[in-house]
Amino acid sequence: MSFTVAVAGASGYAGGELLRLLAAHPEFILTTVTAHSNAGQSVGSVHPHLRSLADMVFVETTPENLNGHDIVFLALPHGASGALTAQLDEGVLVVDCGADHRLESEEDWAAFYGGEFYGAWSYGVPELLHADGTRQRDRLIGATRIAAPGCNASTVELSLAPGIAAGVIEATDIVSVLAVGPSGAGRALKTNLLASEILGSANPYAVGGTHRHIPEIIQGLRWAGATEATVSFTPVLVPMSRGILATTTARLAPGVDADGIRAAWEAAYAEEPFVHVLPAGSFPRTADVLGANTALIGLAVDEAAGRVIIVTAVDNLAKGTAGAAIQSANIALGLAETCGLNINGVAP
Template identity: 60%
Template structure:
């Protein structure tokens, strides 16, 4: 057609039937009454292609979800069912938000049922570690084996040093191990320097400020408000935290030949959030400009990882409720070390958001679907 359309042509053109192809994905959530399960459900309620299926748990089975997740009003009257394979089977996706050690047996039972096995997203630690020795040392019990790792931004060693290989792994995945929240913060803080070769991963020091929701809903005396308000307390000091081998695993994937990590988390009086301050020595001859360039190159195309302008530092408040990681890096010239800081919401980017990102990739959906970069402030 040449020239503008006549009124008759315009009406005819815009009266043609419009066929919109939509994908409806049924998702079941095991562990729906916990913090991680609740955050997964909050994100799924905003996902345009998801239909929420069975909601299961163990101790809270028989309750209405609103008794445990009153903020999820659209699901408040849904019944929490017992967690068993038959209730989870038949869905396109099953999210496992269960305590460590609980998902291995359940996933084996799901795989043994007749019919197609759902896409499985494990928010626990059961399938994160690649080496049985690491599992035995930090967790113990039956080693369930490693699954594709659910951090789309994880960089791989090589000439490109990008996360393209990790995203391709997730596009082909039918099982996904969602990363640990502390692991996400430390990895995103430091991996650009490792993959670019501008820092020495043989002397990494990470100190984290952690919100209490990372400890889950289990009742423990030191997690009571009367114990935690107005104070900060370190835990798992001296290399005993279970996320240590997972961080080391990620930095090796990014190109580190050898990793030595001192990792100290600290509980601070906030419900959500992680602020990770990570330092490592510069490699000989590295300049401040090269350090900045490494982080800029790493995160230039990432939707959910933002390198802040120079001089602006991450805060946990800015990431509250969003699937974002805010990162900054500088050089302490007197110490000869790079200093990288990363802030995340431990329940979103640190857990549920990573699960939804990975789900989108595995299902061939746009990676950002159903996820927001907009935080809640103040």
């Protein structure tokens, strides 16, 4: 069975990644691509790498152009999708890659985003553990409204959830520092993202608990069983176009050793097709997941400090955004979760 697909905001980086992955999906038929300032242009003129879609033409992002499809993927700035989705047919599967429907707390939305609060949809991180032993994928089956995650948030959630759920780490002194590529900030022209500003430099931003993904991370840790969580989260822009390398540390729970840590993470992800725990002593690189819907995790225990170190690599545009969106759509529609998605990266 095949499904017709529209992608809104398809001229941006996240939208382009959706197009790249959808082009290889055997059950999804891409029929409509929309844009704002690029409406009327061809896909090939905006995304020259998408040769199989080069002749498609972007149309305006309107409810009329999006309705009538089986699936609509939204790759719009935060605040832009909430009002639009209210005008889409109830029967269509809508997957929002923006932030508008990720947070359950209206207070958190007001504090970190602002503007109208549109409410939470089913959260699109299938592998995320819950305290009752289930996973987030159980809440995606049959869903018609899905919120794809923030790339930084899902990376940290996947890093920590096994330890929280198993009770082998503490949730009140978590520190996470992420090296991130600038494509996560979108395609719009920004001075701080110019090549002359980031090449040869590492640039921290949103320092001091101000990053918008923090409440999303804490929400995920709460689902995993943390009654109270505190996360010191610092992203750092580095000169790679795409990718996230998250180094996260947490205090060990009393009596837990390195064997207990590894057992918790390996048990959590042993059967997962897209989240892999590396052997002891091995740690991932962002190059290892380039273009893949894969999260790679390396673990170490600093016995002197009494902390676990979790190093996780993802492609922010693939597993961090578009891949998670398509993976979640597969689950919602009853397709094989891996349909149209690749675990293999591109190297060198």
